[in-house]
Amino acid sequence: MAQRVTKESNFDLQAPVMTTDEIGILAIAFNQVLDRVKCLLEEQQAAAFRQQQMQEAQLLQSEKMSSLGQMVAGIAHEINNPVNFIYGNLDPAIQYVDDLLALLKTYRQEVPNPPLAVQTYATEIDAEFLEEDLPKLLQSMKFGADRVQQIVLSLKNFSRLDEAKAHQVNLHECLDSTLLILNNRIRKGIKIERLYGEIPSIEGFSSSLYQVFMNIINNALDALEEQHNPQDKPRIAIATELKDKNWVVVRIADNGSGIPSDVQERIFETFFTTKARGVGTGMGLSISYQIVVEKHGGQLMCKSEVGSGTEFIISLPIQKQHLPENAQP
Structure with missing residues (x-):
């Protein structure tokens, strides 16, 4: 047999x-x-x-x-x-x-x-x-x-x-340009808070990072548009900070309805989406994760509580090619 x-x-x-x-x-x-x-x-x-x-x-x-x-x-x-x-x-x-x-x-x-x-x-x-x-x-x-x-x-x-090689990227300029492009989506009443810290330029690919910021801010706008609580003024806070001299951290937070824990476990999966058919492809956060983690050697995390909003934390090395292997944000 x-x-x-x-x-x-x-x-x-x-x-x-x-x-x-x-x-x-x-x-x-x-x-x-x-x-x-x-x-x-x-x-x-x-x-x-x-x-x-x-x-x-x-x-x-x-x-x-x-x-x-x-x-x-x-x-x-x-x-x-x-x-x-x-x-x-x-x-x-x-x-x-x-x-x-x-x-x-x-x-x-x-x-x-x-x-x-x-x-x-x-x-x-x-x-x-x-x-x-x-x-x-x-x-x-x-x-x-x-x-x-x-x-x-x-x-x-x-x-x-034409970004074959990494170059110096000003993250504040990337964020401001992304907000400018999305200005038509930032309807009256949504407050954008820029809490920028003193950070250096990083070694990376600007067009890819534009795509990451565009995906995350777009998702935050979607969450605020679905918010039905008129007492909470819709807000997106974007903060940057230098961490451990080798890392730059970008935090993008909204005060929307939040993400349930079972959904949080799958948000970076390819094709996974909670949006209606024809609205979301399920590729945005998956591609963003690959850009941050695989292309830049960084980290992308999500923190959210139902009813308290969502925060995405993007950690990027300043010089990813020259960092020691054990260096973590």
Whole structure:
């Protein structure tokens, strides 16, 4: 029977039990071993299938992010040129308007009684109001152009794809740019607290870290949108600190409804999601975990209590390639 099982790789075979002596006991044990081996093989095949699914999903997600990054980079580039043209001409325009207003003021001083046609036209266009409002209008345009420049720069940084080597990353700039990109999701009433400490730049990959911050902050916004307690003002607190001279810690906390303990155990699993079909893919936190732990040699943890909100703790080495193996945050 052992030879047949080996030759045919058929673990459904069973040795006949015909006696109760040592041979019968051996046959029973042999059948139990076959059953156990069959179960282990089925578990191995299932694990291999899950691994294949995960790899295919990660490849699909990577291709999706790559295509999205290329599209965003192209859009940012196309927007950047006209915005720079507008922004570069605003300062001269403001100076020209100031000169014209100064000329108008001088004219009034030198000609206190202008011709009737001039007085009539000044009244029609409300010259005093124009004189007061035009500088404010130009300053508003300059503020808007500056805002667009910041958004374009954030999009260009977020869509950066050519990161073959680690480089120095300013985490505060990454966080601010992520919040700027997510500004349309940060609806009125959600308070963002920036509790930034004195931290150095770290050695890492900025576009990957953008993705981590984007996933976690997006999840926090989702949790706050689902919060039905009007007494608690929705809040997201982002804090940074230096720890043990070799590590930087980023904490992103919300005061949403929290995560049950049984869900917390699975949040970093691939494909696991509590969101409705079509809303979440179950890839965000799994990919974030791989970026932080495998790509940067850091740690990603979650602390949450139902009714008390959720906090994600991201620990990143300042120079991950040069840290001793036993150094832990």
